[in-house]
Amino acid sequence: SAVISQKPSRDICQRGTSLTIQCQVDSQVTMMFWYRQQPGQSLTLIATANQGSEATYESGFVIDKFPISRPNLTFSTLTVSNMSPEDSSIYLCSVGQSTNTEAFFGQGTRLTVV
Amino acid sequence: GESVGLHLPTLSVQEGDNSIINCAYSNSASDYFIWYKQESGKGPQFIIDIRSNMDKRQGQRVTVLLNKTVKHLSLQIAATQPGDSAVYFCAENISGYSTLTFGKGTMLLVSP
Numbered sequence: 398s399a400v401i402s403q404k405p406s407r408d409i410c411q412r413g414t415s416l417t418i419q420c421q422v423d424s425q426v427t428m429m430f431w432y433r434q435q436p437g438q439s440l441t442l443i444a445t446a447n448q449g450s451e452a453t454y455e456s457g458f459v460i461d462k463f464p465i466s467r468p469n470l471t472f473s474t475l476t477v478s479n480m481s482p483e484d485s486s487i488y489l490c491s492v493g494q495s496t497n498t499e500a501f502f503g504q505g506t507r508l509t510v511v
Numbered sequence: 512g513e514s515v516g517l518h519l520p521t522l523s524v525q526e527g528d529n530s531i532i533n534c535a536y537s538n539s540a541s542d543y544f545i546w547y548k549q550e551s552g553k554g555p556q557f558i559i560d561i562r563s564n565m566d567k568r569q570g571q572r573v574t575v576l577l578n579k580t581v582k583h584l585s586l587q588i589a590a591t592q593p594g595d596s597a598v599y600f601c602a603e604n605i606s607g608y609s610t611l612t613f614g615k616g617t618m619l620l621v622s623p
Contacts, residue, residue: 401554430609430610438616439600439613439614440555440600441613442610442611442612445610489554489555493609496606496608496609497542497543497562497604497606499545499557500545501557502547502554502555502556504552504553505552505553505554507552
């Protein structure tokens with residue numbers, strides 16, 4: 398399985414500011430994903446990070462609010478823009494090699510917006 | 512849209528008991544399923560998976576059962592230990608699609 402490192406592990410941010418979360422994988426992976434997990438809830442997919450092209454966003458998530466980069470096969474960033482308290486959540490990076498195979502997760506970034 | 516859901520939000524067991532966590536899915540096109548364990552403050556950890564051409568798969572102390580007729584998935588944990596205390600999620604996937612859909616989660620509490 399891949400080793401996935403997310404930074405920061407947690408942060409407390411002021412409303413109106415932006416935070417960029419980094420996801421680094423120890424090996425090249427085909428697919429990278431970003432999830433949000435609100436307190437006590439399940440995981441909701443934000444977008445699929447595509448290497449060399451724009452991310453594919455799920456319904457309810459837009460690029461202006463959650464810009465994503467993926468410059469290569471081992472690294473991706475998710476930015477949470479113009480934050481509000483409603484953005485307080487855990488953000489998780491996930492990687493996989495193909496469809497119908499297991500996906501692995503980073504430890505998550507716990508974001509609190511005050 | 513179709514979704515994956517769980518019957519029980521919290522399951523409390525005694526150490527040494529066998530635990531069964533259930534999951535219902537509604538998308539008949541789903542053909543790959545995964546169980547994840549998430550401990551407090553950590554990301555989900557892969558436990559076991561099963562493909563739709565199987566109805567049972569066993570791992571170390573865990574067994575996943577798939578009943579396609581009633582669209583039901585279960586995770587059985589044998590001789591449950593306090594370290595098994597966590598939230599368990601089922602997830603489904605459809606061939607050709609890279610994304611997973613997660614169920615709501617069940618919290619397993621194991622008392623010594």
